[in-house]
Amino acid sequence: MNIKDCHSVSVRNGYSCVPVALAEGLDIKLNAGVKKVEYSSSGVEVTVFNPVNPVITNTYHADVVLCTLPLGVLKLCATPSSGQLNSVQFSPPLPDWKTSAIQRLGFGNLNKVVLCFERIFWNPQANLFGHVGSTTASRGELFLFWNLYKAPVLLALVAGEAAAIMENVTDDVIVGRCIAVLRGIFGQSGVPQPKETIVTRWRADPWSRGSYSFVAVGSSGSDYDLLASPVIPPSPQGVSVTSGPARVFFAGEHTIRNYPATVHGAFLSGLREASRIADQIIGNPCHPQPAE
Incomplete structure (x- = not known):
């Protein structure tokens, strides 16, 4: 069978085999729902909570964060509603160009x-x-x-x-x-x-809020590109000028214009952002700086 000729592929024993294999050797934090993402020119701070006992929180510090929240959850973040589980707070709030794209794209069920x-x-x-x-x-x-x-x-x-x-x-x-x-x-x-x-009840699932994205009336493929674009912290003065490198990166099926609403699209978006983050932190080995 030539996989290039296939429009879809079934994974034997279910899709759970894929993330289990990809997660091998990684330090996965279970029962750790994201509560808040704070970012600045110096780095990021992510606060998580235990869904079983929300008063239990923990904080992680990093140079950057890769956000793979489903579009349905991001929509809740863009128009927050108090008391809803898994409504993630970004501090400072995501810029208008990002939240507008989040709101324009559809998220089906x-x-x-x-x-x-x-x-x-x-x-x-x-x-x-x-x-x-x-x-x-x-x-x-x-x-x-x-x-x-x-x-x-x-x-x-x-x-x-x-x-x-x-x-x-x-x-x-x-x-x-x-x-x-x-x-x-x-x-x-x-x-x-x-x-x-x-x-299944994907819309009611607080960790999904739906199934996958689609181009709704009033949106376009360009919104996928906006969702894929990283966010640079605003300057300390609060003006529109940005400072420093990007701190918040985005991946997921809702961030890949050519392969939305697909598993391979989500996977490819992760590779894309891993490359983008590596280029920012360690440089691009394929494009070395010219010698002085």
């Missing part, structure tokens, strides 16, 4: 329902099959069913208004609706009850 059955009752040769809702409002409801591994497992997708409604009802209601749709396709007696289910 795509939820999934995993249904595990005792047996396969659909065409075992089919990788997927679709369902068209009877109304415009329901067109995003369970519009696609994936069977990725030829196992008795279906993954149903819910988007748009239906995904928003789904966030506010119980798992039993959602699974019941899935079974009703499947029985409408395969017949009442052909679809058993699932033995295990998983339901």
Whole structure:
């Protein structure tokens, strides 16, 4: 198989294998939600809290910080709402050009329902099959069913208004609706009850606030470039002139214009920023300074 000819690739045993492999050997701080990012010409200070016990905080100092907060969380930072979990405070506040781009770009919601059955009752040769809702409002409801591994497992997708409604009802209601749709396709007696289910609610997840970015009305691809641009601390006088090197860098699927809303886009943006930070701190070995 030539990967260049593929539009998508499934990771065997799930995507969790990827971050686990990438994190090997790293000092990952668990139960450490970011509360505040303070930056100045001398460096950065990041304050974190324990989500289980928010009064427990810790502070880390560094030369720079790479912010990979999802766009949904950044939107909360740009228009802060008191009392919301994972509303990160930037001090000084992010510049207007950055927050405006954050607000213009859209952040969609795509939820999934995993249904595990005792047996396969659909065409075992089919990788997927679709369902068209009877109304415009329901067109995003369970519009696609994936069977990725030829196992008795279906993954149903819910988007748009239906995904928003789904966030506010119980798992039993959602699974019941899935079974009703499947029985409408395969017949009442052909679809058993699932033995295990998983339901996502990405908009309600305080660490995500949605799924991935899209170009909303009023935004453009240029906003991805603005989101990717690092932030230089303002001068001590508070005027528009900036001083010193950049201190806050940004990566994530919402910062890469050519590959938004993709895992490889997020990965490539991380490599991009690692290179940018290395160039700033240790210099660019590919472009040495001319000898005097």
